[in-house]
Amino acid sequence: MNNKEFIAALAKKRGMSSSETAKQVDALLEVMVERLKENDQITVSNFGVFEVKMRKERISVNPKTGQRMLIPPKLVPAFRPSTRLKDKFK
Amino acid sequence: MDSKLNNSELNALFAKVCGLLPSDAEAFTKAFYDTILEGLETEEMVKINGLGTFKVIDVESRSSVDVNTGERIEIKGHKKLTFIPADSLKETINEPFAMFQPVEVDDALVDDEEESASFDDNMEEPVASDDNVEDPGVVVAEIAEEIPVEVISDEPVVASTLNIDEEMPLETVAEVVSPMKNVSTEKSVESVVAEPADAINIVENESSVPVIEQKLSVEIPEKGEQPVYDNSRGFSLKKIFTLSAFVIFLLHVVGFAAFYFFSNYFSLPEQNNVAEPINNRPLQKVENSESHSSLSMAVQDTNFVDSTAVASQNVGAETQVVDTVAPFVMVEALANRKLSEISLADTLDYAFAGTKCEHSVALEETLTKIALLHFGDKKLWPYIVKYNNMSRPNDLACGMIIEIPHLVPRK
Numbered sequence: 001m002n003n004k005e006f007i008a009a010l011a012k013k014r015g016m017s018s019s020e021t022a023k024q025v026d027a028l029l030e031v032m033v034e035r036l037k038e039n040d041q042i043t044v045s046n047f048g049v050f051e052v053k054m055r056k057e058r059i060s061v062n063p064k065t066g067q068r069m070l071i072p073p074k075l076v077p078a079f080r081p082s083t084r085l086k087d088k089f090k
Numbered sequence: 091m092d093s094k095l096n097n098s099e100l101n102a103l104f105a106k107v108c109g110l111l112p113s114d115a116e117a118f119t120k121a122f123y124d125t126i127l128e129g130l131e132t133e134e135m136v137k138i139n140g141l142g143t144f145k146v147i148d149v150e151s152r153s154s155v156d157v158n159t160g161e162r163i164e165i166k167g168h169k170k171l172t173f174i175p176a177d178s179l180k181e182t183i184n185e186p187f188a189m190f191q192p193v194e195v196d197d198a199l200v201d202d203e204e205e206s207a208s209f210d211d212n213m214e215e216p217v218a219s220d221d222n223v224e225d226p227g228v229v230v231a232e233i234a235e236e237i238p239v240e241v242i243s244d245e246p247v248v249a250s251t252l253n254i255d256e257e258m259p260l261e262t263v264a265e266v267v268s269p270m271k272n273v274s275t276e277k278s279v280e281s282v283v284a285e286p287a288d289a290i291n292i293v294e295n296e297s298s299v300p301v302i303e304q305k306l307s308v309e310i311p312e313k314g315e316q317p318v319y320d321n322s323r324g325f326s327l328k329k330i331f332t333l334s335a336f337v338i339f340l341l342h343v344v345g346f347a348a349f350y351f352f353s354n355y356f357s358l359p360e361q362n363n364v365a366e367p368i369n370n371r372p373l374q375k376v377e378n379s380e381s382h383s384s385l386s387m388a389v390q391d392t393n394f395v396d397s398t399a400v401a402s403q404n405v406g407a408e409t410q411v412v413d414t415v416a417p418f419v420m421v422e423a424l425a426n427r428k429l430s431e432i433s434l435a436d437t438l439d440y441a442f443a444g445t446k447c448e449h450s451v452a453l454e455e456t457l458t459k460i461a462l463l464h465f466g467d468k469k470l471w472p473y474i475v476k477y478n479n480m481s482r483p484n485d486l487a488c489g490m491i492i493e494i495p496h497l498v499p500r501k
Contacts (some may be wrong), residue, residue, distance in 0.1 A: 001129040001132070001135060001136045001137065002137045003137050003138055003139040005129070006125060006126070006129055006136055006137070006138055009129065010121060010122060010125045013121045013124070013125060014117075014118065014121050024108060024110075025138070026140065027104065027107050028104050028118070028122060029138070029141050031103050031104050031107055032100065032141075033140075033179060033183075035100070035103070036179075037182060037183060037185070040093050040094070040095050041094045042095045042100055043094060043095065043096045044097050044100070044119075044123060045096070046123075047126075047127075048171075052183055057190075059195060067194060068194070068195040069193065069194055070192065070193045070194075070195050071192050072187065072190030072191065072192060072193075073187055073190065074184045074187050074190070075183050075184045075186065075187055076180065076183065076184070077142070077175040077179050077180060077183045078173070079142075079144075079173030079175075081171040081173075085127075086170070086171065089130070089146050089169045089170065090168045090169060090170075
């Protein structure tokens with residue numbers, strides 16, 4: 001299911017037009033991203049947790065050349081499904 | 091910052107942004123997540139632009155170990171929900187760290203100067219003092235001070251969100267640097283530890299075997315390749331180690347010298363003790379022999395004489411002087427007994443002749459002391475034991491009353 005299909009399904013459910021639904025989805029995502037940027041944790045009950053994790057810096061070695069690279073630390077968005085959701089798909 | 095939002099709080103924010111009623115917003119978000127779940131159930135994959143992809147993936151079965159029992163168990167293959175963030179989301183989230191770029195690590199620098207390679211060249215040189223262990227905190231502080239400045243100067247864009255960005259790098263950089271510094275310090279410490287061992291080897295080799303100097307000349311250039319500060323530190327430690335080795339050697343020498351000196355010193359008084367009665371008593375004995383005839387001597391006197399004679403025998407082997415000083419009778423007595431018999435004869439050649447006196451054992455008195463007091467020879471103490479039927483001669487109690495026998499020579 002790609003983005004288009006998803007919007008269509010959501011629009012059908014909500015009884016709204018696709019374009020309007022797309023706008024609202026964008027708005028929702030914007031709010032979520034804004035919170036994530038502030039290092040917040042977003043818990044959605046019965047779905048999971050959106051959070052930001054920090055990956056520490058590390059040294060990776062290119063196996064071909066043996067060249068060692070220092071990969072800088074970075075912040076990564078992450079999603080943790082709730083236990084109920086996990087069990088559902090198990 | 092760092093707060094936890096739940097569903098309703100998010101809905102409230104969402105409603106505010108879109109100008110929706112809170113109930114509408116709630117219904118929408120619920121529909122949003124429900125749709126995702128439905129999509130996952132039907133197609134096992136939902137892609138949302140600006141957020142990412144939710145996927146249900148297969149996990150193969152694998153064998154593992156039960157943590158509690160240690161048994162081997164097999165975890166069966168199952169399905170798992172995963173989330174792959176979209177690139178755009180990744181970028182926006184990682185914005186505070188955007189200025190960091192992967193850096194090639196120069197192999198030569200890896201061990202000691204990783205931190206300097208990882209950040210910029212204008213960073214200060216790694217601290218090279220001996221108290222390296224204390225340094226990480228200082229270095230971290232220095233780095234943390236410098237990096238944000240760079241950030242602001244290099245990328246004015248970031249400065250707009252300064253209140254967020256300035257703090258983030260500070261913390262993270264501090265975190266980043268501290269483990270690395272730890273690693274490097276450990277390594278440097280190891281290298282330092284390794285070096286002194288070489289240093290000691292070198293010192294020993296130089297003094298003993300000239301041939302190995304060739305080896306040394308090979309080794310030294312290798313060290314020259316290392317950074318200068320490392321060398322200087324190694325040198326000072328070399329000095330310390332050679333010095334300490336020298337000091338320890340000196341202490342050993344002094345200790346042995348002291349041992350020999352004092353062992354001689356302690357053995358001297360004993361000889362004097364033994365020698366004294368001989369020097370004094372022969373004179374008494376001479377008087378005795380002059381005044382009485384040898385047959386009519388009092389028993390006590392004979393005792394005295396004999397014990398002195400024995401004492402003189404003991405020392406006679408060691409000091410020839412006694413022979414010349416000792417009176418004629420004693421020389422005879424000496425001649426009658428073989429030297430080899432002396433030690434045995436001392437304890438066998440006497441018979442008891444009644445009780446001479448009673449002796450109350452004083453503090454710190456030993457049987458040998460008592461024997462010396464009454465017989466003039468400490469070697470005669472077994473007679474006291476035998477005469478008193480002492481079962482445990484080592485347990486001499488203070489205040490104990492023991493009987494001192496008269497000793498009469500058997501011959």
